[in-house]
Amino acid sequence: xxHLHQINPDQQLTFEDIARLMEPGSxxxxxxxxxxxxxxxxxxLDDKLTSTDETFYGINTGFGSLCNVQIDKKELEQLQVNLVxxxxxxxxxxxxxxxxxxxxxxxxxxxxxxxxGVQLATVQRLADFFNNGVLPVVYQQGSLGASGDLxxxxxxxxxxxxxxxVRVNGEKMPAQKALETFGWKPIRxxxxxxxxxxxxxxxxxxxxVWCLLESQRLLQLAxxxxxxxxxxxxxxxxxxxxxxxxxxxxxxxxxxxEAIRDFLKNSEIAAGxxxxxxDPYSFRCVPQVHGASYDTIAHVERTFLTEMxxxxxxxxxxxxxxxxxxxxxxxxxxxxxxxxxxxxxxAELGSISERRTYQLIxxxxxxxxxLTKQGGLNSGFMIPQYxxxxxxxxNKQLCTPASVDSIVSSNGQEDHVSMGAxxxxxxxxxxxxxxxxxxxxxxxxxxxxxFRRPAKTSPVLEDVLGKYRQAVSALEGDRVLHDDMVxxxxxxxxL
Numbered sequence: 381x382x383h384l385h386q387i388n389p390d391q392q393l394t395f396e397d398i399a400r401l402m403e404p405g406s407x408x409x410x411x412x413x414x415x416x417x418x419x420x421x422x423x424x425l426d427d428k429l430t431s432t433d434e435t436f437y438g439i440n441t442g443f444g445s446l447c448n449v450q451i452d453k454k455e456l457e458q459l460q461v462n463l464v465x466x467x468x469x470x471x472x473x474x475x476x477x478x479x480x481x482x483x484x485x486x487x488x489x490x491x492x493x494x495x496x497g498v499q500l501a502t503v504q505r506l507a508d509f510f511n512n513g514v515l516p517v518v519y520q521q522g523s524l525g526a527s528g529d530l531x532x533x534x535x536x537x538x539x540x541x542x543x544x545x546v547r548v549n550g551e552k553m554p555a556q557k558a559l560e561t562f563g564w565k566p567i568r569x570x571x572x573x574x575x576x577x578x579x580x581x582x583x584x585x586x587x588x589v590w591c592l593l594e595s596q597r598l599l600q601l602a603x604x605x606x607x608x609x610x611x612x613x614x615x616x617x618x619x620x621x622x623x624x625x626x627x628x629x630x631x632x633x634x635x636x637x638e639a640i641r642d643f644l645k646n647s648e649i650a651a652g653x654x655x656x657x658x659d660p661y662s663f664r665c666v667p668q669v670h671g672a673s674y675d676t677i678a679h680v681e682r683t684f685l686t687e688m689x690x691x692x693x694x695x696x697x698x699x700x701x702x703x704x705x706x707x708x709x710x711x712x713x714x715x716x717x718x719x720x721x722x723x724x725x726x727a728e729l730g731s732i733s734e735r736r737t738y739q740l741i742x743x744x745x746x747x748x749x750x751l752t753k754q755g756g757l758n759s760g761f762m763i764p765q766y767x768x769x770x771x772x773x774x775n776k777q778l779c780t781p782a783s784v785d786s787i788v789s790s791n792g793q794e795d796h797v798s799m800g801a802x803x804x805x806x807x808x809x810x811x812x813x814x815x816x817x818x819x820x821x822x823x824x825x826x827x828x829x830x831f832r833r834p835a836k837t838s839p840v841l842e843d844v845l846g847k848y849r850q851a852v853s854a855l856e857g858d859r860v861l862h863d864d865m866v867x868x869x870x871x872x873x874x875l
Contacts, residue, residue: 386411387492387507392689395681399593401485402478407511408485410492410503417494418503424699425497425572429453437695437706438463438575439497460574461541467534467578468544470519475532475583477547479808480515482586483536486688487577495696496576502567505540514558517545518583524789525712525800528693529583532801537577542566572697579693584715587804588684588722594811595677595726598818599670601872602729603636604844605821606666607643609736610650611837612828614745615659617641617650625667632674637667647838656745662735669732676725680718687715712800716783719803723810727775730810730817734768737821740828741765751827751855758858761824764865768820771813778806778813819868823852830854844875 382405385397390413400406410418425439435441435450440459475483484506490496491503509515516539522531538544539555546558559566618624625637644650658664695706741761743749752760782803788795826845829837836842851871852864 382406387414389493414492418500421494436704439572456571460569463574464537467530470522470531470535472521475518479586483582484510486582486585493691495691497572497697498576515547523801525798528579528710530578532583533578540567576693579710581692581712584712584800584804591807591811603639607640608825612825615663619664632671633667636670644838648836662732673725673729680722683718712798716798716800716803719807720781720783723807724779726810726814727779730814733817733821734772737765737824740824764820768817775813823868
């Protein structure tokens with residue numbers, strides 16, 4: 381059933397809220413509290429500009445290093461339109477649809493706090509876009525992760541006054557055509573509005589939230605794959621004994637060890653006789669390695685939970701205190717650092733997964749080399765490991781931190797930037813890569829278990845394998861394994 385979520389400044393937006401809102405057909409609406417705060421802040425700003433000739437950055441001045449150029453009151457609306465047009469300088473591939481939806485959601489959430497001075501109609505139109513699947517065409521390149529995600533947020537905002545392009549049900553069209561289709565009039569941007577729309581971290585935040593939602597799924601999948609591989613390689617269960625982890629009680633380590641025990645509960649193979657004294661690290665140290673990634677994901681989640689409930693445009697307006705403050709809440713350094721950390725943690729899940737795949741095809745523990753009955757005539761699972769190794773290596777390259785970089789912009793006014801947007805798009809690619817690596821391990825472990833028959837793994841894993849074999853049959857002789865790999869990815873997404 382589609383989820384209806386009310387944007388409320390007095391209630392924290394959670395990852396659970398976002399996950400439900402990402403389901404098809406979900407809708408959002410503004411609470412009375414949000415409506416009241418938006419209108420009050422806008423009225424305060426209008427009154428302020430009418431009653432004083434004081435200069436306020438970006439409201440009646442130029443932008444960036446042009447902040448000392450005062451703008452005539454008659455040109456304040458044009459100033460905001462010019463800002464959106466001039467900053468729409470994105471390049472590269474389009475931002476994926478799910479991330480654009482998250483950008484809309486997080487921009488609405490920020491503006492609804494009542495510190496940005498926007499019109500209610502502007503926020504409502506963004507909600508209309510979200511609710512009706514009207515997704516502005518946004519490009520991946522162009523943000524430095526400071527001064528806000530200027531270029532991508534400019535593309536997100538262009539359709540409000542009827543400029544730029546959108547996608548509706550996947551079809552790209554001019555924004556003006558979409559407005560006409562839905563019977564919406566273009567928004568006339570008022571003073572401060574362009575700046576409120578463009579300043580902010582919603583590009584970095586949206587990518588990060590998407591990555592975190594996927595990270596939770598992939599972490600559980602990594603544990604499942606590891607458990608399957610542990611039985612496929614006929615490993616000992618002693619490394620997962622709770623006693624070991626209680627004396628090194630990192631939360632992630634404890635949780636992963638428990639997950640492995642649960643997956644392998646009542647496994648015939650796990651309970652059987654073992655010839656090896658110890659197992660390779662990629663099996664034996666799953667709680668320690670996966671657990672470290674678990675703890676990293678939890679840390680990054682805390683940072684993003686704060687961010688997605690924050691106000692990150694500039695300047696910000698405090699009607700109760702009668703103050704307009706120019707500051708730096710748009711700077712994405714907290715996100716850049718944690719996105720780099722997240723990418724490293726996810727890459728490690730892929731790295732250890734590929735090592736387990738390598739061990740399974742190496743002809744050890746009674747398994748045939750490359751998991752094929754007629755090696756030589758058949759190459760079996762030789763090359764999926766090549767693919768996993770290639771992707772793992774690419775992840776290592778993608779984990780070079782973006783946040784250690786900076787570059788001067790805006791004629792020296794913006795002299796230290798976070799590069800959070802690059803960290804965000806890199807993390808996205810690492811997530812996608814991890815999904816492929818884990819799928820290769822899963823299909824390899826499933827094939828290895830065919831050579832353990834009639835012995836069985838746990839009831840939980842046998843159930844998963846039974847369903848999997850309806851989608852991908854065991855390998856008897858060589859065939860095009862790309863097709864199996866794609867079907868495996870699709871199967872695991874449905875677990």
